[in-house]
Amino acid sequence: MSASTPLRTTLIGAVLAATALVPLQGTALAAPAHPAAAASTASATSAPATSVSGIEDATARALARSLADPAWRGEVRRAALAADAVGLGGLTGRATATAGRQLAAGITEADRGVAAAKGLGSGAGPLLRVALADASMRERLASGTEPLVAAAPSDDDGATSFTAYDSRGTAHRLPLDAATTRPVYLVGVDGAKAVAEGLKVIDETLGSRGLNAPAPAAASTTAVASGIDTTRIDSVQVADVKEPFFKGDAEIFTLVTGFGKDGKPRVDTVEMPYLNKAGTTYYPGQVLVNWSNYKYDMADAVMMEDDGDTNYQALAKAIAAILLTITDQGAYIPLADAVLDAIPTSWWTDDPDYVDSWYTLAKSSSGKRNGAAGNGWMSVSPYHVAEL
DSSP: OOEEESSGGGOOSOOOOOOOEEEOOTOOOOOOSSSSGGOOOOOSSSOOOHEEEEHHHHHHHHHHTTTTTTHHHHHHHHHHHSSSSHHHHHHTTOOSSSSHHHHHHHHHHHHHHHHHTOOOOOOOOOOOOEESSSSGGGHHHHHHHHOEOOOOOOSSSHHHHHHHOOTTEEEEEEEESSHHHHHHHEEEEOOEEEEEEEEHHHHHHHHTTSOOOHHHHHHGHHHHHHHHEEEEEEEEEOOOOOOOOOOOOOOOOEEEEBBBBTSSSEEEEEEEEOOSSOOOOOOOEEEEEEEBBSSSSSEEEEEEEEOOOOHHHHHHHHHHHHHHOOOOOOOOOOOOOOOOOOOSSGGGOOOEEEEEEEEETTTOOOOEETTTTSSSSEEEEEEOOOOO
């Protein structure tokens, strides 16, 4: 989800009629030794605590229990009202209330767990954030109504409800299509940051296997002297961003594939943080293909969406494994299908969802190009980037 918007702000649908909370019978969670302890323990009904969704759920429960401390509850409330989303690591790190300070170590561990689960390594930094689920809840939160804490469902399985916790650790099932009588905090990952870090991992992993090496100096002498030829995205729209409505903005990225100057398959990553709403036309003026990197005047583009539990290290290795089996036959061969075939079947529910693909984008391509899946379109044009 984009860093400029609330975490999963559209969890609460257009219908804002208040509904009663429905406690889950027999699901009260055992109290941990201190609030931070629950950050590494998933509830009985959640995903494993080693998965992103499991860590989010365990962290939501830990945060909920910590709000039994009135002073800490006030600190979190003030932070949530002051910003769209707040980093949990920073929030607990500067806490003055006892419960907030106790929670800090668990949040640090949970951040590390998220980074590991997404294949990002230790350099990703804090990733977990908390935000009010919907702006309509601000008044109730400001008035002192005790909030619930939840992690939004992380899979595209047609769920109609989600689990939220109160300060006693009791779980409540809440509907996805109506507001509650109490404000709800949502715990989740800073999606924009995760995608940016994830694409770095893909670039580094593919680079180590020779799948995005810079063009040889001799082959690029002319281009360096006069600039580079590119294909630019003038406008783009996607009908379905493959993101459940309750998870808010999508996190879109594109893998551009073709044969490099060295004759090996090549993959370049393109981050598209602006492309986050279905049915909306965007005008990014963004470079999609840098033709100085490619042997042939054609390339493919595969657009995907990060749905939460994406492990970028595993994704990069899977793509590399299949592309390294393809050799240059002296003519352009579309590689989009090879990239899609590299993605394990199990990843098509709540990992990098396939959005659409564009085959045989030529150096001279201009105008509107519909995606092969009929889910999106791009208007592109040749664009020469002159040397300074």
